[in-house]
Amino acid sequence: MVFDQGATQEEVYVSTTKKLVEGVISGYNATVFAYGPTGAGKTYTMLGMDCEPGIYIQTLNDLFKAIESTSDNMDYTVSMSYLEIYNEVIRDLLNPSSGFLDLREDSRGNIQIPGITEFSTNNAREIMQLLTKGNKQRTQEPTAANKASSRSHAVLQVTVKQKSRVKNVIEEVRVGRLFMIDLAGSERASQTQNRGKRMKEGAHINRSLLALGNCITALSEKGGSRAHYVNFRDSKLTRLLKDSLGGNSRTVMIAHISPASTYFEESRTTLIYAYRAKNIKTRVKQNLLNVSYHIAQYTSIIGELRKEIERLKGKVEQQEKEKKTNRPDIRNIQAEVQQDSQAYSRQEMNKLRDQLMSAFKEQMEMRHSLMELENTNIELHIDTSRHLLIIADWEREKAQRAQKCHEDRTNEKGEEDMEADRGMEEEDVDSPEPHEVAVAREEINMLLAEQRKTATQKSELEQRLANTKLKASQMEEMLPKQISDEDQREVLRLLCKVHELEVGNTELQARALYKENLLCQKDFVIQRYQQHRLLCEEIIKQQRTLIDDHNIPVPEQLSKFYRLYFRELEEGTLNRLLHLHSVMSSTLRDGSVLNAAQQLKLADSMLWSDTGANRRSPNQRGLYSQAKMELPPIIFESDSDSNKASSKSTPALMQIKQDSNLSPTTFHLPSSPPHQNHPDIALKEMMHSLHSVTLVNSGSRQSNVHSPVPYLSPKALEEIAVSTKSIALIAAQRRSRAQILESSHGLEREKGDSLTSEHFLEEDVMESKYVQSSFTPDPKMKGAVSLESLLADPQKKAGVRKILLQPKSRQELKERFREKSLERKARKKRSHSFEALSQAFPKTKPQNSPRRKLNSVPDHRQLLPGQNSKFFLRSKVISNLSHSTPAATKLKFPVSHHEGEAPLQVLEITSTPPSTVQQSNASQNRGQTLYKQVKGPAESVNNSSLIHPGIRKKRPSISIQSQTKPENRKRK
Numbered sequence: 001m002v003f004d005q006g007a008t009q010e011e012v013y014v015s016t017t018k019k020l021v022e023g024v025i026s027g028y029n030a031t032v033f034a035y036g037p038t039g040a041g042k043t044y045t046m047l048g049m050d051c052e053p054g055i056y057i058q059t060l061n062d063l064f065k066a067i068e069s070t071s072d073n074m075d076y077t078v079s080m081s082y083l084e085i086y087n088e089v090i091r092d093l094l095n096p097s098s099g100f101l102d103l104r105e106d107s108r109g110n111i112q113i114p115g116i117t118e119f120s121t122n123n124a125r126e127i128m129q130l131l132t133k134g135n136k137q138r139t140q141e142p143t144a145a146n147k148a149s150s151r152s153h154a155v156l157q158v159t160v161k162q163k164s165r166v167k168n169v170i171e172e173v174r175v176g177r178l179f180m181i182d183l184a185g186s187e188r189a190s191q192t193q194n195r196g197k198r199m200k201e202g203a204h205i206n207r208s209l210l211a212l213g214n215c216i217t218a219l220s221e222k223g224g225s226r227a228h229y230v231n232f233r234d235s236k237l238t239r240l241l242k243d244s245l246g247g248n249s250r251t252v253m254i255a256h257i258s259p260a261s262t263y264f265e266e267s268r269t270t271l272i273y274a275y276r277a278k279n280i281k282t283r284v285k286q287n288l289l290n291v292s293y294h295i296a297q298y299t300s301i302i303g304e305l306r307k308e309i310e311r312l313k314g315k316v317e318q319q320e321k322e323k324k325t326n327r328p329d330i331r332n333i334q335a336e337v338q339q340d341s342q343a344y345s346r347q348e349m350n351k352l353r354d355q356l357m358s359a360f361k362e363q364m365e366m367r368h369s370l371m372e373l374e375n376t377n378i379e380l381h382i383d384t385s386r387h388l389l390i391i392a393d394w395e396r397e398k399a400q401r402a403q404k405c406h407e408d409r410t411n412e413k414g415e416e417d418m419e420a421d422r423g424m425e426e427e428d429v430d431s432p433e434p435h436e437v438a439v440a441r442e443e444i445n446m447l448l449a450e451q452r453k454t455a456t457q458k459s460e461l462e463q464r465l466a467n468t469k470l471k472a473s474q475m476e477e478m479l480p481k482q483i484s485d486e487d488q489r490e491v492l493r494l495l496c497k498v499h500e501l502e503v504g505n506t507e508l509q510a511r512a513l514y515k516e517n518l519l520c521q522k523d524f525v526i527q528r529y530q531q532h533r534l535l536c537e538e539i540i541k542q543q544r545t546l547i548d549d550h551n552i553p554v555p556e557q558l559s560k561f562y563r564l565y566f567r568e569l570e571e572g573t574l575n576r577l578l579h580l581h582s583v584m585s586s587t588l589r590d591g592s593v594l595n596a597a598q599q600l601k602l603a604d605s606m607l608w609s610d611t612g613a614n615r616r617s618p619n620q621r622g623l624y625s626q627a628k629m630e631l632p633p634i635i636f637e638s639d640s641d642s643n644k645a646s647s648k649s650t651p652a653l654m655q656i657k658q659d660s661n662l663s664p665t666t667f668h669l670p671s672s673p674p675h676q677n678h679p680d681i682a683l684k685e686m687m688h689s690l691h692s693v694t695l696v697n698s699g700s701r702q703s704n705v706h707s708p709v710p711y712l713s714p715k716a717l718e719e720i721a722v723s724t725k726s727i728a729l730i731a732a733q734r735r736s737r738a739q740i741l742e743s744s745h746g747l748e749r750e751k752g753d754s755l756t757s758e759h760f761l762e763e764d765v766m767e768s769k770y771v772q773s774s775f776t777p778d779p780k781m782k783g784a785v786s787l788e789s790l791l792a793d794p795q796k797k798a799g800v801r802k803i804l805l806q807p808k809s810r811q812e813l814k815e816r817f818r819e820k821s822l823e824r825k826a827r828k829k830r831s832h833s834f835e836a837l838s839q840a841f842p843k844t845k846p847q848n849s850p851r852r853k854l855n856s857v858p859d860h861r862q863l864l865p866g867q868n869s870k871f872f873l874r875s876k877v878i879s880n881l882s883h884s885t886p887a888a889t890k891l892k893f894p895v896s897h898h899e900g901e902a903p904l905q906v907l908e909i910t911s912t913p914p915s916t917v918q919q920s921n922a923s924q925n926r927g928q929t930l931y932k933q934v935k936g937p938a939e940s941v942n943n944s945s946l947i948h949p950g951i952r953k954k955r956p957s958i959s960i961q962s963q964t965k966p967e968n969r970k971r972k
C-alpha cells in the first residue's frame, strides 16, 4: 500500500496491521516495523498522537477487542514488554533501572531477553498507560532534522496466549507474538548536523539499519536464507528481528519517505529496501503448545506421585505408631541404656557385696563353730578325765584295801591264818567293781569316739575356714578391678575393714579371756597362798608361845628370823601387796588403763603413807616398785628354804624384779618331792599344777595326764593320753574359778547358813573324787579311802544323797550318754567364751559376759587385812582342807603328777549333822585322817567357813571333821 499525505492513521493501520491482530490471537507471530529517514513520520505512524493514535494503540485496541469477542470460549493472557536498542544496548523501557539487557537464544532458536519485564494484563487501558510510560523513557533528542528525534530503536512486544476455557485434559495453547518496532531514522550528518554524542548515536543507528538492510536484501534475494547467508548477528536489531524478517512471522514494513526533494536519496534508498522486503517470503506456522499431552502425562505422573506420597505417608504414620508403641525415642533409649547400665552396676555391686558379706559371715560362723567344737572337745575331755579318775580311784582303792588288809592281818594273826586271809583278800580284791566304775568304762569308749568325731569335724572346719579365707582374700583383690565407681569401692573397702575389725575384735576377746583366766588363776594361787601364809603365821605364833612358855633355847639364827618375821608381820607388807594385787586385778578386768593408773596411785599412796618411804630399805622400795608394775609376788621356795620365804631380799624377790610379766613361772616350784605332812606340800603341788595349767594355756602340749588305767588297752591309753592331755586341767581351772567366786560370796554368808544347801550334784561329787584322786596318787597307799569308795559302800550310801545315776544296763548307759551330750550342749550355750565371742559379731549387742561380772566382784575379800583374825582361827583347818577344795585340787593335781608319795590327809564326807562332834569310825575310815565338822570351843575350829563354798553350798548335812594323823601331829 502507498499512502499519501492525506492518509489517516486508521487507514494505515487497517491497511497494514489490522490483519495481523487476528493471526496473533490465533497463535501466529507478526511484526510491524517503521523504516525511513529521520523526521519522516515513523514515530507518528507507530505511536501517533493522542488524537490520532498510531498502530500501537490501534493494534492493542483491536487485540483486546478480539480477545474480548472470543473470551467466552477462550482464555487469553496478554503480556507486554517494551525495550529500546540504544547504541547497540538493550534497555527495558518499562523498568529502566534494570540496566542493560542481553540477547540469548534458547535450544529452539528463539530469541530471549532474560530479565525483561513482561507485564500481563487483560485491560487495554493498562497497556496504554504502560506504553506511554515506556515512551517517556525512550531516548529522544532534538536534531536539526527533527525536534524529537528518536535516537534508538523501540520494540513493543505483545504476547497473546489463548487456550480454550473448556477444561479438558487435552488443551491447546496458542501463543502469538506481535512485534511493533519504531526504528530510529537513518540520518546523514549533513542533514542532522549532529556532533559528538548525537553523531555517535547516528552511527550506531545507521550501522544497525545497514545490517537490517543487508538482511532484507539477503532474505529477499532468490532462495532467501536457504541460498544466501543472512547475517543477523551484525546488530542486535537484526538479531532481535531474525524471526520476524526471515522466520515464523507475518511481517509488515512501513517505509516512510519525505515529500521534500532534499530527502530524495533517502526516499530512493528506503524504497529500494522496501522493494527488497516485499520479495521476502516467510513460512508462518501457528504457535500451538500441545498442552493436552503434557497435562495428561503430568496428570499421570502426578497421580503416580500422589500414590507414592500416600504410600509414604502411610509408611511414616505406621512407623510413628510403631515408635510410639514399641520403639521409644532416642532419649528414652539413652535413658534406658543409662538406667540399665546403672542398674547393672548396682546389681554387680550388690552381687559382689553379697558374696563378700557371705564369705565374711561364713568365716565368722566357722570361727564360732570352731569354738563350739573346741568347747565340746574340752567337755569331752573333762568327762573322759572324770571317768578315768573314777576308774583310777577304784583301782587304787582296791589296791590299798588289799594291802591294808594284808598288813592288819599280818600283825594280828598268825601264820596259820595267813592262807585263809589271803583267800579272803583275794575275794575282797576280786569283789565286783562298783557300778559307776563300769559306767565309766562304758562311757569312755563313747567319749573317745565322740572326741575323734569332734576332731574330724574340727579339722574339716579348719580346712573350710582356710578355703573361705582364701576365697575372701581373692575377692578383696578382685573387687577394685571389677567396680569402677569410687563410692562403691569405698563401701566395699569399709566392709572389708569392718570384717577385719570383727576378726580383730574376736582375737582381742580371746586374748582377754586368756588373760582373764590367768588372772583368775593368779587370784586363786594368791588366795591359797594367803591361806597357807595365815596358817604358817598361826603355827609360828603357837610355836613361839610354846618356846616362850617352856623357855626352850632357840639358836641365834632362828631368833633373827623370828624378829624379822614379826617385824614384817607388824608392817603388814604382804597384806598390802595382796591388796594391791586385788586392786590391780579388778582394774585389769575392767580393762581401763586409766583406772589402773589411778588405782596404782591409790595403792602407792596407801603403801607409802602407811609405812613411810623413809623407813623402808632399798629392797623394800624395789619390792614396792615392782609391785606397781606387776601382780603381787607370790614366792615359793623349796622346802628347805621355807624360812627364806619370809625374807624380802631372797632370790625369789630378785627374780620377781627381773620378771615383769604376770606369768606364774615366777613361782619357784618345789625342788624336792612333796612331804606328806608338811603344810606347804599341798600348796606347792597346787602351784606346780597351776604351772602346768599355765603351760597348757600357753599352748604347750605337755602330757600331764597319765593315769593308770589297767583295764584299758595300751592303744586306748595312748589315745587318752594324747587327746586328753591337760584339757581336764583347763576345765578344772574354769570351774574352780567359778567356785572360788562362789566361795567369796559364800564367805559373806557363812555366819548365817553354815552348811545348809540342797543337794549334792553329780558334778560336785565328781570333783570331790578328783580331789581324792589328786591326794591319793600312790596306788600303794592302802590307808587312803576315796570318796568313791565311801560312796561305793552301801552303808555310807545310805547317809549320802544320791549323787550318781545308776544305769542298770547298756541301754541305760547310752541314754545316760545322750543325757550327758545334751548337758554338754547346754553348757556350750552357757559358755562364757561364746558369749564373749558373740560380742565380736557386729549385730550382737555388746554385753558384759557373766564371767566378767563374776570376776568383777572381788574375790579377795577374805584376804583383806581386816579379816585376818577371822582367818587365823579358820586357817588351821584351811591348811588341812586346802587340798580338799574341789576347784583347787582339780587344778593342782592332775593324775599324772601323783605317782609318788601321796598326802595322808583325805576327805570323808558323811551325813553326820553339823552339830555333832564325833570321831569317824575307824573301821570305816581304815585309819585315815578324817575331817569332820567340829563345833565347840575356840580351839575347835568351825569348819563350815573353811569348806569350799561350792561344796558347802550344795552339801547341806555333811560334817567334816579335821583329824590329824599321828605322824602329822607329831610334826606339828
Ligand SMILES: Nc1ncnc2c1ncn2[C@@H]1O[C@H](COP(=O)(O)OP(=O)(O)OP(=O)(O)O)[C@@H](O)[C@H]1O
Pocket (backbone or CB within 6 Å): 005, 036, 037, 038, 039, 040, 041, 042, 043, 044, 045, 145, 146, 148, 149, 150, 183, 184, 185, 186, 256
Ligand atoms: N502524516 C503526518 N501528518 C501530520 N504531521 C506529521 C505527519 N507525519 C509527520 N508529521 C509530523 O512531522 C514531524 C516529524 O515526525 P516524526 O517525528 O514522526 O518523524 P520521525 O521519522 O519519527 O523522525 P525521527 O526518525 O527523527 O524520529 C512531527 O512533528 C510530526 O508531527
